[in-house]
Amino acid sequence: MAPTAQYDTVIVGGGPAGLTAALALTRYRHRTLVVESPAPPRNAASRGVHGMIGLEGATPVEVRARAWAELDGYGLAERREATVEDLARADDGGFRAVMSDGTVAWSRTVLLATGVTDVLPEGVAGFAECWGRSVIHCPFCAGWENAERTWGLIADDPDYAALAADAFRAWSADVIALAPPGMDRAAEIRARLRGAGSDLVEGEITRLHHHDGDLYAVEFADGTRLARQTLLWSPPQRQVPLVARLAENLALALDEDGFVSVGPDKRTSVPGLYAAGDLTTAWEQGAMSAAGAGAAAADALHFARRA
Template sequence: MEEKFEVIIIGGSYAGLSAAMALGRSLRKVLIIDSGLPCNRQTLYSHNFITQDGVKPGVISSIAKKQVLEYKTVEYLNDKAVKTKKIDKTYKVDTESGKTFSAQKIVFATGIKDNLPKIKGFSECWGISVVHCPYCHGYELRGKNTAIIANDEKAIHLASLVNNLTSKITICTNGKATFNTEQKIQLARHDINIVEKQIIEIIHKNGSIEKIVFTDNTTMAFEAAYGAVPFTQHSNIPESLGCKLTEQGYIDVDMFGKTSEVNIYACGDNSSPMRSVANAVSKGNFVGAFINMELTKEQF
């Protein structure tokens, strides 16, 4: 028998749990469906989140889940949503285990998937010593001999932020550099070297970078690295339902988390370039409150 909810939240990490808490506190009947694979599962510690600075990400989500499920109208299912379709004004969600649920409103808090380069050792270091965000990790990596594995504007952006944290920066473009003359002058002014050789391996110890190996078998020693890697949506369901994406590949939402499709919302990393636990919690809380207001208008 198909179980009905007011809201189904697909994705039960920080944004999804935060949305569920806001809804649960207004006694909304909510189902969270989560596959248990957050994108930061390899990250050792979470930072730049007031009251939780330096806490392990898994600890934060575990506490959050326990607190959210204290609200008896909120249910949690460890499963994977594989298909969603709209029938009249209702959305039906099918899961990998063969269950089907329906709701008036859907929230996608599904995050994004980093498409890591096929460089030996890169994935083992990702989120540990090869990171994406100076705000999340930069303070802990301050003063270290740092590589920026990126090219063009992405490398310039990272270099400008990291330059305030360490004076030892080398940009490894993993191929021919695409900087214009002005950018090269800017980098030289800050004593930032450019290495245009392709990378074949990152030598590390338990995820802590030690050296970068290039195709000519030369190596450079580093203590930290930033990587600008492309991403795709973790779930293709929003796009299959007609939700528009931005030019950058994020789900296009307005200030209330509303997508281009009626009664479908998104929050967290899937719809914001600001990838942090604090931002995900904030956006989720706001979306949950806004959906409750929408339900109130419809029912009162």
């Protein structure tokens, strides 16, 4: 392995949380290493970032390029294209980050900003082409771009399916729920939705018909088709391998849903290890929320250093 380089903080992940933290830490005059995976980011399919003042509509690639242009102006943050394979406690209480390129970095503290991995459905033809365009996981992120279209809410929970009646009317007046066969309380939910001008359709989705990612119909296993232009589909999520490894080797605490447990200051259960962004929550995911969490983590890291 290459000789160990030393930093105040190693940030694992170069998305909104990690880069915001890097900028704040740089202005606190911390020497920081940002380790960013060479794989495409989770939001690679996004046409643009929304809700971040001054960055409206910028693509993920453009956001990262702007961030690094700003960081490079300070000269205290270093970027490395690699994955962190493991974190281990050093004898002096810091951390040794072992990376996929064979290098090792020592740091006083570490910020996990890896995000999570979406587990996309297998066996649904056309899903990948529509993902991030006309198949969206967040109406607040891409609802505007899909406004005034016919929507389908993918739901296997009856209470979530019931939201199709009115929760998304800001973007569409035609939203129906699509559920797997045999969903609990299906008859009750269908009657409720029909009474509100919506509906519940049960079936196993096997194909999405589209034109270059622009959905126009959903096909079920029995061959029937349903005309829809947008699907609100939130696939399951899992942590990146590093987080699972830390849960086993360093007793990093996860909550009952598998997200990293943190306090208000973004500290984890492991002293010196912080986490910010989507890996800590299922409900406040998005560029703006992640950036805010990254800023909060940077403040906590700085004041912990002074203590």
